Amino acid sequence: MSDVFWITVAGAVVTYLTRIGGHLVLSRFERVHPRVEAALNAVPAAVLTTLVAPAMLTAGPAEWIAIVVAGIVSLRSGLLTMFLTGAAVLIALRQFMG
Amino acid sequence: MSASIVTENGASPAPVSEFWRGVRVGLPIVVAASPFALLFGALAVDNGFTVGEVIFMSAAIFGGASQMVGIELFGQHIAPWLVVLSIFAVNFRHVLYSATIGRRLAHWPLWQQAVGYFVLTDPQFAEAEREAEQGRRVGFAWYAGMGAAVYVPWVVESGIGAVFGRLIPDAHALGVDFLLPIYFLGVLMSFRARAFWLPVVAASALVSVVAYKTIGSPWHVSAGALAGVVLGAFLSPVPEEGTRR
Known part of the structure; x- marks a missing residue:
């Protein structure tokens, strides 16, 4: 079997371990301490931020404008509207701003 | 918010309609991830993958960023164990997801949980947390619908990208690299x-x-x-x- 095959198999195994690992560790405890509970409640905001913020760092004006517009739209409307608006602004601006 | 009434009076919705409700939740993610899947397929072939290997990787790992890193390092002839370690590093954040989402999936049979954790991507986690936040019990049919809606196009489109990679127009002009950050900002705002x-x-x-x-x-x-x-x-x-x- 090729290197690619083994890299993929091993990559899939370690990925599955990350996707189930946190649950396997936590489920060993009878009770979840309130501080742990509070930490878990912060997970979505914390991780999603790390997927957005550094991307802003390497971006340019077109991306910044698109993300600000999308952010404002998200205050008033649903996720799909927000996403499509942001994408449209981005694609439009990229036609003439790198 | 109105949906919380449905769960509170105990009437659980039909699995089929729940499945399709999950599929609908997955649709924006398909839009956001499609160019990325096509691009992955095209780049993987550039880095020495066969079409079959591209499809296998997308089906087995199902994690866009880690797959991109994997093919990039493989193309640079980095030692295989380092490629695997990098895939692990990129995916490490999922440990937090599984720790957090475990509370929502605990009422499922074990095999459903095993499947559920396999498709626990960034959007899957975020939407499941949103579902719970809206007062609904996270059901397997809904979760599977969303998972399938994201998984199947991901695998198919990376194969298409691998076959027709040369035909992809200017990916930058189409905003490919920045669609996911926009989507993630949207989910972030919803919390x-x-x-x-x-x-x-x-x-x-x-x-x-x-x-x-x-x-x-x-x-x-x-x-x-x-x-x-x-x-x-x-x-x-x-x-x-x-x-x-």
């Missing part, structure tokens, strides 16, 4: 009613940006996430120590 949302976001943003500049990618994700999570745990008022554990 803004949660306790300590702003301080958590500020801490994670600051630390992830600093870590991105210093220790570099992909560990900036785990570092930034950890900062926000620790702050969230610390800020939360907790009943008197030692009453109950």
Whole structure:
């Protein structure tokens, strides 16, 4: 079997371990301490931020404008509207701003 | 919010309609991830993958960023164990997802949980948390619908990208590389009613940006996430120590 095959198999195994690992560790405890509970409640905001913020760092004006517009739209409307608006602004601006 | 009434009076919706409701939740993600899947397929072939290997990787790993890193390093002839380690590093944030989402999936049979954790991608996690936040019980049919809606196009489109890679027009002009950050911002904003949302976001943003500049990618994700999570745990008022554990 090729290197690619083994890299993929091993990559899939370690990925599955990350996707189930946190649950396997936590489920060993009878009770979840309130501080742990509070930490878990912060997970979505914390991780999603790390997927957005550094991307802003390497971006340019077109991306910044698109993300600000999308952010404002998200205050008033649903996720799909927000996403499509942001994408449209981005694609439009990229036609003439790198 | 109105949906909480449905669950509270005990009438559970039909699995088939729940499945399709999940599929609909997955649709924006398909839009956001499609160009990325096509691009992955095209780049993987450029880096020496066959079409079959592209499809196998998408089906087995199902994690866009980690697959991109994997093919990039493979193309640079990095030692295979280092490629695998990098895939692990990129995907490490999922440990937090599985720890968090476990509470929502615990009522499922084991095999459903095993499947559920396999498709626990960024959007799957975020939408499942949103589902729970809206007062609904996270059901397997809904979750599977969303998972399938994202998984099947991901695998198929990376295959299409592998076959027709040369035909992809200017990916940059189409905004490919920035569609997912926009989507993730949208999901992030939808959590803004949660306790300590702003301080958590500020801490994670600051630390992830600093870590991105210093220790570099992909560990900036785990570092930034950890900062926000620790702050969230610390800020939360907790009943008197030692009453109950």
